[in-house]
Structures are given as structure tokens and as C-alpha cells.
Amino acid sequence: MDRIRPNISMAVIRRLPKYYRYLGDLMEKGITRISSKEFGRIMGFTASQIRQDLNCFGGFGQQGYGYNVKELREEIGNILGLNRRYNTIIVGAGNLGQAIANYSGFAEAGFILKGMFDINPRLIGISIRAVKIMDIDEMKGFIARENINVAIICTPKEGAQDVANRLVDAGIKAIWNFAPEDLNVPDDVIVENVYLSESLMVLAYLMNQ
Amino acid sequence: MDRIRPNISMAVIRRLPKYYRYLGDLMEKGITRISSKEFGRIMGFTASQIRQDLNCFGGFGQQGYGYNVKELREEIGNILGLNRRYNTIIVGAGNLGQAIANYSGFAEAGFILKGMFDINPRLIGISIRAVKIMDIDEMKGFIARENINVAIICTPKEGAQDVANRLVDAGIKAIWNFAPEDLNVPDDVIVENVYLSESLMVLAYLMNQ
DNA sequence: ACCACTTTGTTAAATAATTATCAATATATA
DNA sequence: TATATATTGATAATTATTTAACAAAGTGGT
Numbered sequence: 001m002d003r004i005r006p007n008i009s010m011a012v013i014r015r016l017p018k019y020y021r022y023l024g025d026l027m028e029k030g031i032t033r034i035s036s037k038e039f040g041r042i043m044g045f046t047a048s049q050i051r052q053d054l055n056c057f058g059g060f061g062q063q064g065y066g067y068n069v070k071e072l073r074e075e076i077g078n079i080l081g082l083n084r085r086y087n088t089i090i091v092g093a094g095n096l097g098q099a100i101a102n103y104s105g106f107a108e109a110g111f112i113l114k115g116m117f118d119i120n121p122r123l124i125g126i127s128i129r130a131v132k133i134m135d136i137d138e139m140k141g142f143i144a145r146e147n148i149n150v151a152i153i154c155t156p157k158e159g160a161q162d163v164a165n166r167l168v169d170a171g172i173k174a175i176w177n178f179a180p181e182d183l184n185v186p187d188d189v190i191v192e193n194v195y196l197s198e199s200l201m202v203l204a205y206l207m208n209q
Numbered sequence: 210m211d212r213i214r215p216n217i218s219m220a221v222i223r224r225l226p227k228y229y230r231y232l233g234d235l236m237e238k239g240i241t242r243i244s245s246k247e248f249g250r251i252m253g254f255t256a257s258q259i260r261q262d263l264n265c266f267g268g269f270g271q272q273g274y275g276y277n278v279k280e281l282r283e284e285i286g287n288i289l290g291l292n293r294r295y296n297t298i299i300v301g302a303g304n305l306g307q308a309i310a311n312y313s314g315f316a317e318a319g320f321i322l323k324g325m326f327d328i329n330p331r332l333i334g335i336s337i338r339a340v341k342i343m344d345i346d347e348m349k350g351f352i353a354r355e356n357i358n359v360a361i362i363c364t365p366k367e368g369a370q371d372v373a374n375r376l377v378d379a380g381i382k383a384i385w386n387f388a389p390e391d392l393n394v395p396d397d398v399i400v401e402n403v404y405l406s407e408s409l410m411v412l413a414y415l416m417n418q
Numbered sequence: 419a420c421c422a423c424t425t426t427g428t429t430a431a432a433t434a435a436t437t438a439t440c441a442a443t444a445t446a447t448a
Numbered sequence: 449t450a451t452a453t454a455t456t457g458a459t460a461a462t463t464a465t466t467t468a469a470c471a472a473a474g475t476g477g478t
Contacts, residue, residue: 009434009435011434011435011436012435013411013414013415014407014411016410016411016414017404017406017407017410017411018404018407020410021389021407035454035455035456036455036456037454037455044391046436046437046438047437047455048436048437048438048439049435049436049437051455051456051457051458052435052436052437052457052458054457055456055457055458059456059457061455061456061457062443062444062445062455062456063442063443063444063445063454063455063456063457064443064444064445064446064453064454064455064456065444065445065454065455065456066454066455066456067456079414080410080411080413080414081410081413081414081416081417082410082413084413084417086413086416094311095307095308095311095312096308096311096312098304098308099304099305099307099308102303102304102305103304103305103405105389105405105406105409106406106409108406109406109409109410109413110413111409111413149416150412150416173416174412174415174416176408176409176412180230180314182253190412190415190416192408192409192411192412192415194403194405194408195226195227196312196314196403197226197314197315197317197318198223198226198227198230199385199401199403200314200315200318200320200385200401201225201226201229201289201290201291201318202222202223202225202226202289202401203359203383203385203399203401204289204290204291204293204295204318204319204320205222205225205288205289205290206222206383206399206401207290207295207358207359207382207383207399208290208293218464218465220464220465220466221465244424244425244426245425245426246424246425255466255467255468256425256467257466257467257468257469258465258466258467260425260426260427260428261427261428261465261466261467263427264426264427264428268426268427270425270426270427271425271426271473271474271475272424272425272426272427272472272473272474272475273423273424273425273426273473273474273475273476274424274425274426274474274475275424275425275426276426
């Protein structure tokens with residue numbers, strides 16, 4: 001079904017969600033077709049880059065016509081795996097964990113929040129959006145029982161590696177990590193980091209240039 | 210004081226916070242000196258890259274010895290502008306805005322939260338960590354009065370560009386943007402984006418490879 | 419003070435990413 | 449149906465980034 005995809009660079013992969021987003025915007029405006037030239041103008045990319053990127057995955061365009069917006073969006077959605085569902089837990093139910101639990105973009109990408117975990121007895125038992133916060137000691141059983149695919153780490157730096165170890169032990173293969181720490185996990189476990197303070201420091205840097 | 214820094218690439222700049230973080234870890238462990246070789250081993254970079262990166266800003270090392278951990282950390286902190294203070298406001302006081310307000314890494318990078326703004330009457334008037342949520346119509350005056358340097362946008366996609374326009378109008382030159390939208394601002398305004406859903410989509414992609 | 423070893427800063431080489439080019443092919447119009 | 453125009457996909461050229469190599473300079477032990 002898919003063409004073989006030999007070593008596509010992360011540079012390309014990280015642009016895919018942006019394409020997906022802009023194609024959604026175009027759809028909302030009722031635009032049904034777009035050329036790489038016009039698409040590039042809107043996104044701030046060169047037309048060449050867009051054609052090059054899309055061609056990593058297949059010839060979605062048509063000469064003399066351009067790209068069909070709806071079709072291309074669906075294709076990219078499938079490439080990104082947005083057509084699947086991922087049973088997800090949040091570990092660390094503090095402010096950030098709760099904000100993520102309430103985050104709507106989350107469900108839109110196919111991630112379904114099934115449970116939350118913490119070590120703080122004050123938090124255990126309460127619910128966020130009908131999702132219960134449980135004791136972290138119940139986590140391993142829950143992951144197996146509820147067929148959890150993804151875990152989101154929202155703990156402080158100190159607890160993060162320990163949580164990661166527990167998750168790996170419980171069979172989790174994908175982690176979205178908000179803790180400011182590079183997690184040590186086996187090669188077959190995927191970690192996608194969101195380093196908020198690093199982003200903030202870059203802002204500080206740019207302000208002083 | 211600073212040496213002239215001719216066009217340092219964003220690739221280098223985005224690594225600086227990581228150096229800073231690892232140097233902090235080393236300090237906590239009581240390590241006072243480190244070679245590029247060992248530092249590279251710990252961080253997962255080549256020794257060459259570390260020497261190349263650091264040399265963009267100055268010769269911080271010593272032949273036969275390596276780098277002084279404390280000194281190097283301070284130098285990088287200064288390069289990043291962490292020695293300065295930035296008066297900051299949050300616009301959009303929903304779940305994410307409140308989580309960011311409670312985020313500790315924030316103050317550590319020199320960002321001082323002075324106020325929060327929203328359009329929701331239910332939120333206006335309440336306080337998060339002793340910081341009041343105010344009506345967004347009061348924002349422009351507040352920015353001038355309190356000498357605000359930085360604004361954090363935590364609104365939904367729909368309100369983001371309008372908020373950005375108001376911020377630019379009020380003289381703000383640096384924006385940390387969490388809304389899933391590319392903001393249109395004048396060239397002299399810095400925008401650093403945190404695209405959570407894009408990060409999540411990359412995770413989904415990687416899970417399907 | 420000497421010598422073997424370490425390690426930097428810098429330059430060169432290699433690799434990766436982006437942009438330009440263009441033949442091939444489709445569209446749109448008369 | 450013929451023709452001018454638009455646009456892709458692919459390849460080549462260019463630019464950016466990373467890695468390797470090495471002389472110069474310092475360390476540390478004797």
C-alpha cells in the first residue's frame with residue numbers, strides 16, 4: 001500500500017504537521033486546489049521544498065493542476081498516523097499534566113486519554129474531564145488492562161527517569177516527555193521531547209541580539 | 210565586551226540551552242572540569258560539534274585541560290541572556306495559561322510574571338500565584354505602566370492573531386506563542402513558537418515506522 | 419626542567435538539506 | 449483539436465551543517 005520510505009529525514013517529518021495544518025486552513029476557506037508555488041508563498045517555504053518534501057511520500061500532485069487540498073491533507077494525515085487511535089495516560093497530574101488533559105489538540109491527533117497517575121495523595125481520586133487520577137503503583141496493571149500505547153510524562157525533572165523506567169517495564173513504546181531531562185530508554189522506545197525552558201531560553205537569546 | 214558574533218546558525222543556538230542544562234547537572238555532581246570528548250559522550254554529541262559550537266562564542270576551553278564547568282555554564286547563561294530579567298504577561302488564562310503561570314522553569318530563565326489577561330469574565334479577577342487575571346482591554350495600559358518586555362500567548366488558535374496585533378500595537382517585541390497558528394508580526398518582533406500538536410503528530414508518525 | 423599525554427581551536431573534508439532548473443505532462447482556451 | 453500556459457517530479461547545483469584531522473599549547477608526573 002505505502003511506497004517504501006527509505007530514510008526520510010527528521011527535517012522533512014517535522015514539517016509534515018505544518019503542511020497538515022495549513023491544508024486544514026485552506027479547506028476551511030473552501031480552497032480545493034493549490035500549486036506548490038502558492039502553497040509555498042502562504043507557508044513561507046520555497047515551492048521547491050514543498051515538492052521535494054511531498055515527493056518523499058508519493059506523487060500527490062498533477063502537472064499543470066497542482067495538488068488537491070482535501071486529498072493531500074488526508075494523505076499527510078495518514079502518513080502522520082492520525083487515522084489511528086492511541087490509548088494514552090498522563091503521568092504527573094500537576095498543573096501541566098492537568099492542562100494537557102484539558103488540551104483539545106490532543107484528541108484531534110487521535111490520542112485518547114484513558115487515565116492519569118500521580119504520587120501525591122491529594123490528587124489521587126479526583127477526576128479531570130471524567131478521567132481519574134490514580135496512584136502510580138496501579139499504573140502497570142492499568143497499562144496492560146486498558147491496552148495503553150502512549151504515556152505523557154509531566155513530572156518534575158527528578159521523577160522523570162524513574163517514571164520512564166516503570167513505563168518501559170510496563171511495555172510502553174512511545175513517550176511524550178515534558179520533563180526537562182533526556183530520558184534513557186531502550187532503542188525500540190520512542191521519546192518525543194517538549195523542552196519548554198529550552199524554547200524560552202532561545203527567546204531570551206533572540207531578544208538580546 | 211562580547212566578541213562580534215557574525216551570523217550564528219539557529220542550529221547552534223538551539224543547542225545552547227541543552228549545554229546549559231547538562232553543565233548544571235555536572236555542577237550538581239560536583240564535577241568541575243570536562244573535556245569535549247567526555248561532554249560529548251554524556252550529551253550524545255561529537256566532541257567536534259561541542260568545540261565547534263562553543264567556539265562560535267569564544268575560546269572557553271584550555272588545551273590539555275578542557276572546560277571549567279562553572280565558568281562555561283555562566284558564559285552560556287550570559288550568551289542566552291539568563292542574567293537579565295524579563296517582565297512578562299500571559300494572555301489567555303485557561304488551563305494552559307494557568308499551567309504556564311505555575312511553571313517554575315519560567316522564573317529560572319529570568320522571566321517574571323507580572324500579569325495575566327483574558328476575555329472570559331469568569332476568570333477576570335481571580336489570582337494565580339498572586340498574579341491577577343485582568344480584562345484584556347486593560348492590557349495596553351498595563352504593558353506601558355509595568356514595563357512589560359515579553360508576552361506569552363495561550364489563547365485558542367482563533368484569538369491568537371488578534372492578540373498578537375494588540376501586543377505589537379502596545380510595543381511588545383517578544384512573544385512566546387502556544388497557539389497553533391503562525392503569527393504575522395513586524396520584522397522587529399521576535400516570536401518563539403511551541404507547537405504542541407505538531408510535536409504530538411511527530412510522535413504519532415514515529416510510532417508507525 | 420623535561421617528556422609523554424591530553425585537549426583545544428581551527429581548518430579541511432564529508433554529509434545533509436535546501437534551492438534551482440528543466441523535461442514531461444497536464445490544463446485551459448480558442 | 450491545436451496551442452499557449454501552468455505545474456509537477458526529478459535531477460543538479462548550491463548552501464548549510466556536521467565530522468574529521470591536526471598543529472599548537474597546556475597538563476601532570478618524574
